[in-house]
Amino acid sequence: MSRGQGWRRAIVLVAIAIACALPFLLSNFRLFQFTQVFIYAIALLGLNILTGFNGQISLGHGAFYALGAYTTAIMIDRWSVPYGWTIPVAGLLCLTAGFLFGIPALRLEGLYLALATFALALAVPQILKYFEHWTGGSQGIVLSKPGAPLGLTLSPDQWLYFVTLGVLILLFVLGANLLRGRTGRAIVAIRDNPIAAQAMGVNGALYKSLTFGVSAAYTGVAGALSALAIAFVAPDAFNVFLSITFLVGIVIGGLASISGAIFGGLFVQFVPNWAQEISKAAPWAIYGIFLIVFMYAMPRGIVGALRLAGARLARFRG
């Protein structure tokens, strides 16, 4: 094991230890916020697999987030399915939807793909209103927050935090294995030089569609968790702005970086609130300033800046 890997492992373990301690230190409200950070982080990792690693821009991941959220909400509300089962179902459904959307998307590159996915994001709130019988129309669906299973003396917020943390760790480990192996190299090769990748025997079409599917599945699982955490779904929660927020999150966190998703999640969760604290009159102007400052100071995202700082530190000591 190289020195760098050892460090990385240590940081991850410390981070997990802190994450596990938080429920016993923070108020339920703060936990709810961190649960949302984790949910965003899962969605951002999904989008990052597609955009950061594979180079396909999506402005429509809010649609998959909505699909996941509604899958969970409808299964619980209509068929009284235990909530635990709804999460993998939401993931599988989004995997299929993403894969199918990925096939026609193969013909579109760069900005054209961005526009096609943007259309998806625009359409979703209206489609949700159209299938009123299932989705409850613009009234949405109200759910109950799942409590901790018997024998555990945790508040619903603590329990949901641990569930989300568990899903997050599982998906991040799976994601890391996928991206650091042969498949990951193929995914990145397609981004960097599609022709060379084809020449080396990478099936571009298949990999791109599959990447789209996996990416959508991650986002869908995040959506399912968000339905549980918010205990309510409505079309107004899944407007175009959500998709843009995801894109902001991965760029701020760090493109093509797994841990970047966590930093991106922290950013999209907390910075709008800080902006509002600073100015109630123009919170989005303040948010914009934050964005510009972040992009100016850390052009490669938070993870990029941390890596750079780490490298400088190593040189300084070495």
Add this chain to the structure above:
Amino acid sequence: MTRRTIVALALVAALGPLLFAGPAGAQWPGVTPTEIKIGNTNPYSGPASAYGTIGKALTAYFKKVNDEGGINGRKINFVTLDDGYSPPKTVEMVRRLVEQDQVAFVFQTLGTPTNSAIHKYLNEQKVPHLFVATGATKWGDPRNFPWTMGWQPTYQTEGHIYAQYVLKNVPNPKIGILYQNDDYGKDYVKGLKDGLGEAGRKLIVLEQSYEVTDPTIDSQIVNLKNSGANVFYNVTIPKFAVQAIKKSHDIGWKPLHLLNNVSASVDVVLKPAGLEASRDLITALYLKDPTDPQWKNDQGMKDWLAFMQKYYPEGNTKDAFNVYAYTVAQGLVHVLKQCGNDLSRENVMRQAANIKNLSLPLLLPGIKVNTGPTDFYPIEQEQLARFDGERWALFGEVHDAGKK
């Protein structure tokens, strides 16, 4: 310093402040001898930000109350947060207000989907959810949601009033309906149908809907005219109301035109549509329209204008939302005064459900606020008005949906 220590320090620095949040408990949450803390969410940004003026006018009104000494010696600390009309954000912000800021209660949260998202939570937490800013019908359900109360007349109430008017006054009515395809539109249509009753429903000859994203509704108007309808029930928001009034005038269709209260503003709707084309429109009102010349010398309206100039000078004095906010804030102040020195959440709710014949200066003459332990609909009265080419001329008696 090793990198590990730096990481650890950074984490402590980032998370530390979070550990020491939240004030210590008092006798009643959000209440001290000198302050009452009230929570609110409003869409200051996002697609519904036109409503944001309500939150600003509320803030301004409470400033006025505080300048005049507060309520029973307590100043109002009105904490209003932006939710961008996004239900998940509303949940987060309201949880912050309740759990971290520890407000005494939540007041005038705006929007139907946003309030739906916090409805259950606030009732579980037993936090008063007072006078929500939406016309949906579900907010007056004290049996299942004893901590939530509406404010304005519901859309269904208004539809009911039109139905009664048509049944009484139009011989052989044939009703054509145009409505926005969402909860708001459907609530209005349901109110009309309920008011018409089983037999009366046959009087509806055609229903047309539109999406809020549609560019025009011209073809719907033509269809309605061709259906032979002699009553036009117009359930549209201002942009489409202007089009509907203009188009039906242009194609020479002269039905009895019932225009929903949502679009009754003289300045915003009737003037752009043409005052001549707007003649003889009928609507139901409960607030005084600030752009209607008949209130120019009304004392309530003068006081409101003085308030706007002093406390909210950047606000639009033609915007009926500012009249709305002023009135609902006065309603809350009445409840808090009635609470006396017992500002427990239970008593706030008890007093909110104990408003008797309250008149407020910008409610139409004769309209009163009334609630009771089983009546969580504060304003249930409206009066019909006909547009005479210049102003809304009130006619007939005040309709009271509360009297069944």
